[in-house]
Amino acid sequence: MVSGLLVPARDPGARGSRNARGKAAPAMSPATVLAGVPEWWAQRASAAGLSGKWLDVSQAVDTALPKEVATPFDVPEQLGTAEQLGERYVASLGTKDRSDHGRHYTPQPLAAELWAMTKRALGWKRPRPLPGLVRDPACGAGALLLPVLRDHLGASARTDPQLVLAGLPNAIAGIDNDPNAVWLANVVLAAELLPLLAVTPRARRRPLPALTEVGDGLAANDSRCLVSLMNPPYGRVKLNPDERARFARHLYGHANLYGLFMASGIESLSPDGVLAALVPTSFLAGRYFEAQRGVLATEAPLRSVGFVNDRAGVFDGVLQETCLVTFSPKKTRTVTITSVNGTVSPIAKVATPKRAGPWILPRRADDAPAAAAALAMPLTLASAGWKATTGPLVWNRRASDISALHAAGAVPILWAADIDGGVVHQDPARDGQRYLSLRVKSDQQVMVLREPAVVVQRTTAPEQPRRLVAAELTDSVLTQWGGMVVAENHVNVLRPTSSNPAVTRTTLTRLLATRTLDRVMRSMSGSVAVSAYELESLPLPGRDILASWEGLSGDALEAAVRFVYRTDLP
Known part of the structure; x- marks a missing residue:
């Protein structure tokens, strides 16, 4: 089946690298963007039928205002969606900041497709309320969590709104080390909850929950999650001895941030869970990810791959493909491969990779027979001498x-x-x-x-x-x-x-x-x-x-x- 999916060009944006953010000098500063959020919130709350203190984001959402939120300014009419607001913020960070710390923006269609792939990997055939926690360890401004929240709210339409609101912190969570991005994520996610708040009796209304928090997404987490969903930061990073010991099974040579986030995600998965990520395809074949491929092939086999042919705004300046991938501890025999380029089109189903070497995954449907035959070949160039x-x-x-x-x-x-x-x-x-x-x-x-x-x-x-x-x-x-x-x-x-x-x-x-x-x-x-x-x-x-x-x-x-x-x- 082919589904419509437009992938527009976007500036990459906030993702939490493990270092402090550098100073940027874009045309519009992050502080200026953030200063417009209170007015943006007030417009949405009013449109939902709310009034009084619920028009004030500092009272309506259970999270502290960043110091950058100064005198609000008028929000342009065209800034009408949560995605556009997040986009405006992450574009304001500046090219050097994004390049130095591997920060990149997730276009809304890719976020939606990654969640769709995740649901298929979970075996869901129809909408349903989340039965476990979905966590994004590098959530930025919350782009990946928006489609998850919307699906959950839609499937919970017949449930008491108070129960839905009370249960959200156990269903959706995000972590990032950029406090401003976390605040913005909490605001745009809370904006999706305004209709529920509006139908809640006035006397029972409470500030909307903050679903994301400031922290280190790589920190060991004892709580298991149903889904680890991520578009992680990338770039080489030095590890201290304890970190290197923790991730030793996944490492060959230098450590790359996105590989570490994937390793951490696997650590925290429940036995029936899914790791879903947007990463460069170098992960699928590069020597430095050989050890990690070996761990995944054994403990959480590959379930699906979507090759993103239009890379603009995902990994700017990187001369390689990007892909959406899902993994699960549940055993599987085949990998579903699709192409994401304006539409989502099927390519092939191939045998699940079982080795640590480069994974052979066709990028075109007519390459599928050769890929299947190559998987059964007895020699490689190295073993051929x-x-x-x-x-x-x-x-x-x-x-x-x-x-x-x-x-x-x-x-x-x-x-x-x-x-x-x-x-x-x-x-x-x-x-x-x-x-x-x-x-x-x-x-x-x-x-x-x-x-x-x-x-x-x-x-x-x-x-x-x-x-x-x-x-x-x-x-x-x-x-x-x-x-x-x-x-x-x-x-x-x-x-x-x-x-x-x-x-x-x-x-x-x-x-x-x-x-x-x-x-x-x-x-x-x-x-x-x-x-x-x-x-x-x-x-x-x-x-x-x-x-x-x-x-x-x-x-x-x-x-x-x-x-x-x-x-x-x-």
Whole structure:
């Protein structure tokens, strides 16, 4: 089924990083936005039929006013929804603040779709009051909690309003370390409760509950929740020894905030609960999330994925896909995959990932057969006898040693542009930066490549038709280049780990050039970068099949690979 879902471009906004917020200097300050909230509240309370003290947000909601709320100003008529008010606040924080602390705004359609996916993961087929707690540990201005609250209120329409209001703190909760965002979240959520307050007898009316609080969303929480719902902050973070011990099972190398929030969310889930999150797709394939994927595959398997193709306003400036994901401790055999791009469209159902390696999840319906076949492949590029490494030269760190002249002791640099077209060549655009002078003592051991290899572009442009761009660095090409080269950091180098790999260098180069393998790689990674880790994880058939492909090329090889991976590519 296709449902309507418009994903508008938005500025990203407040999400609680673990550091104090920096000072921003946008056109409208957060204080100015917050100062308009009392008037915004009064308009909504009056429209609900309330009067007197209930028009004063400081009396109507059980939460203290921020000091930034000074003299109120008139609210423009077009600022008519809770989402628009939250949007205005988070846009006011400034680009540097958002970038430094990984704060990002959740567009309303994505919030609604993530909640819809959550309900499906819970097995709900019709609206129902919340039977347990839904908690957002990085709630910002409450965007993710709004659709939850609205659904709960709609399903509770026949329940005594006083009972509904009294039970809300046990049904919905949010945490964030931005006090202003928390106050705003409490106000916009309370605004949804105004109709209930209006039908409550005057003598029994009480201030509306504050459903979110200031705090550390990563703090250990003894109370279990039915749903952990989040669009967490992202970015690397240093952990103290106690935190590292707590999250050790989920970590490989440095810690990323959104991975920690997901780990914390799993900790606090009830046995029949659901973790629902909006995260970059690097989580699904990256090496740094391998340990966490292993924990999830065992303890809370993946239930559904929605790939967000229009990324504007979700993770600004990030050259990778974003996805909506749900996990649950309840056992499942399949993952439902959808595409979110103006509409929500079905892609495929595939087997639930059971391993810690990159999860193969097709981004297009016609990639589903190849993804299913790849999951059953007995080998990977690594087990077939090949090792991938990233080119050691980070050019801007050695800029003074790079020149256009072939001076004594200089070695030619192999750039990613030199691989375009599947043949190693010297791209004229790099002639001005062609040679590296080996001045550092370790250069001969670290920098220089003296043997034939398969070279692959590590970073491709979003508009490129292929993710896998490979070429064979043969003996003859090496000789033409002077017997040695230095691979730049945007080049991956594939070398055999034994004298008899399952696939030869020439055939491997041709395999990587097939459309089928390119589509399989796209099912593994949403990023424009192709990491050495992902290359080594590329699924391959057994040795007998690989041997049968030796000597094939062009259309004959394309057809043979299509047959084995069960694809329908023309």
